[in-house]
Amino acid sequence: xxxxxxxxxxxxxxxxxxxxxxxxxxxxxxxxxxxxxxxxxxxxxxxxxxxxxxxxxxxxxxxxxxxxxxxxxxxxxxxxxxxxxxxxxxxxxxxxxxxxxxxxxxxxxxxxxxxxxxxxxxxxxxxxxxxxxxxxxxxxxxxxxxxxxxxxxxxxxxxxxxxxxxxxxxxxxxxxxxxxxxxxxxxxxxxxxxxxxxxxxxxxxxxxxxxxxxxxxxxxxxxxxxxxxxxxxxxxxxxxxxxxxxxxxxxxxxxxxxxxxx
Numbered sequence: 278x279x280x281x282x283x284x285x286x287x288x289x290x291x292x293x294x295x296x297x298x299x300x301x302x303x304x305x306x307x308x309x310x311x312x313x314x315x316x317x318x319x320x321x322x323x324x325x326x327x328x329x330x331x332x333x334x335x336x337x338x339x340x341x342x343x344x345x346x347x348x349x350x351x352x353x354x355x356x357x358x359x360x361x362x363x364x365x366x367x368x369x370x371x372x373x374x375x376x377x378x379x380x381x382x383x384x385x386x387x388x389x390x391x392x393x394x395x396x397x398x399x400x401x402x403x404x405x406x407x408x409x410x411x412x413x414x415x416x417x418x419x420x421x422x423x424x425x426x427x428x429x430x431x432x433x434x435x436x437x438x439x440x441x442x443x444x445x446x447x448x449x450x451x452x453x454x455x456x457x458x459x460x461x462x463x464x465x466x467x468x469x470x471x472x473x474x475x476x477x478x479x480x481x482x483x484x485x486x487x488x489x490x491x492x493x494x495x496x497x498x499x500x501x502x503x504x505x506x507x508x509x510x511x512x513x514x515x516x517x518x519x520x521x522x523x524x525x526x527x528x529x530x531x532x533x534x535x536x537x538x539x
Contacts, residue, residue: 278332300505315395317463353466
């Protein structure tokens with residue numbers, strides 16, 4: 278069972294991220310990045326499947342060289358291999374352009390059984406990469422997966438958690454699975470795993486290595502662009518009640534009654 282997991286570096290908020298006067302995202306250096314909080318759940322899902330069915334787990338990320346650190350974290354958890362898709366042509370892409378790069382990496386890596394992604398990234402919250410991967414590779418996509426019930430050589434059965442309930446879905450393999458937080462409790466890397474991962478060299482694939490037209494990747498290949506950002510408006514009409522707890526409580530109750538909130 279060959280499983281490929283996709284992870285992403287995201288800006289750390291709120292201290293490391295600012296909005297510039299021109300309405301663009303300004304990140305305070307490399308220290309303001311971390312692996313997406315959903316990624317350990319994706320990696321753990323793949324590791325659980327490997328423990329049950331055997332095979333290998335490959336972790337892939339598309340972005341800057343900063344992401345090598347997060348790929349090594351996945352190796353420390355127990356992933357077998359890691360690949361970084363990097364270079365000026367790949368960086369800065371929207372979810373669609375990023376999915377093109379990831380799909381090219383999948384094709385380059387050869388036959389596979391399962392692709393695992395998080396249900397959405399913490400920075401753009403788009404939930405687009407998984408479905409686009411499925412479209413580009415012409416394979417089924419199972420979204421919002423909260424449980425993998427059964428996997429064999431040809432099929433996978435999962436539980437999808439939706440707003441109005443849960444549903445059990447079966448699909449042929451290969452397929453894309455996007456998982457939600459809580460599907461498994463991510464394991465902590467062992468000290469030995471961390472030491473081994475720190476010494477591993479992570480291969481870096483460029484657009485040329487992927488055999489992709491650079492015009493279809495990164496910022497150049499993105500069908501969407503962020504025009505500007507703005508912080509939410511400051512709250513208005515807020516009154517802070519000072520004083521001791523009992524006096525503040527009496528004042529609060531009086532104001533609630535006076536304004537007929539209750």
